[in-house]
Amino acid sequence: MRNVLAVVLVVLSFAHADDDCTRWEIQPEQWHLLSPNSSESEGRSGLLLTEMWGRMYGVGYINDESEINPIYHEICNSEYKVHLATKYYPDEMLKHLSQLQLFEDGVYSCDEESLDFVFLECVNNTDPEWELVGAGLYFLDDETEEIEKGREGLLLVHFADQREEAEEGSWLSGTVCDDRFTDHAADLSCQYLGYESAEEWGSGRQYVPASILEEYKIQTLVDDINCGESDTNITECEARVLEGHDCSSSENLWLKCASNSDEPEWKFDAVQLYAYNEGHISTGPEGLLFVGLEDMNHPEDRIGGTVCDDDFNDHAADLFCQSIGYKYAEAWGSSPENAHYFPAEVYESWNHRIVLDDVQCDEWTTHISECEARILEHDCSKSENIWLKCSNKDDEEGTEEEG
Secondary structure (H helix, E strand, O other), rough: OOOEEEOOOOOOOOOOOOOOOOOOOOOOOEEEEOOOOOOEEEEOEEEEEEOOOOOOEEOOOOOOOOOOOHHHHHHOOOOEEEEEEHHHOHHHHHHEEEEEEEOOOOEEEEOOOOHHHHEEHHHOOOOOOEEEEEEEEEEEOOOOOOOEEOOEEEEEEEEOOOOOOOOOEEEEEEEEEEEOOOOHHHHHHHHHHOOEEEEEEEOOOOOOOOHHHOOOOOEEEEEEEOOOEEEEEEEHHHEEEEOOOOOHHHEEEEEEEOOOOOOOOEEEEEEEEEEEEEEEEOOEEEEEEEEEEEOOOOOEEEEEEEEEEOOOOHHHHHHHHOOOOOOOEEEEEEEEOOHOOOOHHHHHHHOEEEEEEEEOOOOOOOOHOEEEEOOOOOOHHHHHEEEEEEOOOOOOOOEEEEE
16 A cells, blocks of 8 residues: 555544553554545545554544544645545445544554444645745836845735645735834834834835836735734734735835945846956856845945855756846856866956855746845855856757756
8 A cells, every 4th residue: 555644643632542442552653545446545535544563454433523633634734524434435345444543642442343434535725825935125226227126115025835735836926005004014024124124114106117017917915014012023913915905006015124234235236157268258148157246335345256056046047147138047057167167277366256155046036136145155165156058049948957
C-alpha cells in the first residue's frame, strides 16, 4: 500500500477508553486513506487505516464524532466529515480488518469489535489563504521613466496563497485604501518596511500613473486598517483584506518614511554586463554583471561592483536582463565562465568589489529594485561573481543555469 499520509499522534480530547480496552505501547505514526474505487491509498476520502506489526487496522467508528479530532484534521489539512465505512465497503472486506479505537490519550484495542469503521472525507478548501509577504513604496522616476522603489511613494502590498495545494504564482499585488488610516498605522507601515517612522502620509498624490496601475491590473486589496494603541506591528492591526472595499483610486495611500539616521539608503543606479576581449572592455548582452548603487540621501555618493551568486535564481537573472532592455536571461552562472568574461588579473586591476550578496527575488517581483539583498556585506570570493547572457529571442526556451 502506497504511504501518502504521515501524522504524529497527538493527545486527543473527544472520548474516553473503557475498562475493556488496552492502550498500545507503540502508537501509530502513519495513516492511510483507502479509496473505495482503488486498492491504493489515494485521493481525499477513504477508509482510515494504519499498518502495525504486519497487520492492517481500521479506526472504529464512535457514535459521537461531533468533537473535533486533531488527527482527522491533520490528515486532511482541512475540514472533514466522518461517515460509516459500511456505506462504501462490503462487509466481506471489513471483517478481515482488525479494529482500533482513538481515545483522549492514544490508540487502544478493545475487546468488543464491530464492522463500524471510520470513512474519512476531507473537504477541499478552495478558498485562498492570503498572507502578507511583502510591501513597498513605488514611484515613477522621471529620468529613467521606470517604476522605482524607495522610502516615499504609493504603498503596494503583496499577498501569497499559503495553502499547500496552491499553484505556483498564486499571489496578488495591490493598493491600500486610506479609510480609518491613522498616524500610528503609518508609523507601523514604515517600520514594516524597515524605517523608523512615517514623516508624511496621505492619498491623492499620483506617484504611479493610473494607466500603469490599469495595465498591471493593480486594484485595492486592503481597506479599513484599524491599528490599536497596543499594536506594535502592522500585521496585528485589524483590516478588511481582500474582502471588498468602497474606495476609489484617489484614496490609494502614499507614505513618506523617515530615513534611518545618516545611514546610506542605496538604490539601483545602473546595471551593465562587461566583457574583456583583446585588451578592450565592452558592454553587451552577455558578460560579468556589474551594478551601480546611489545613496538616495546623498545622490552624489555612488558605488559600483559585482554580484555574488548566493541565493541567485532564474527570476533574478531575468529581472537583471530586463533592467537593461532584454526579455530574459538565456543563461547565467559564476565560476569558471566568469573568468572567461573577465580574467582575474583584469578584475583585480579594476579594483571593484562585490556590492550585492544574497539577492532574493520573490515570484511577485517585476523589477530588480523590488528584490531583497545584502548591500556591501558578503561572504563571497570573486569566483562567485555572477555572469549573465541576456536575450530577446522569441523562441524562449527558459533560463539555463551554468557554472
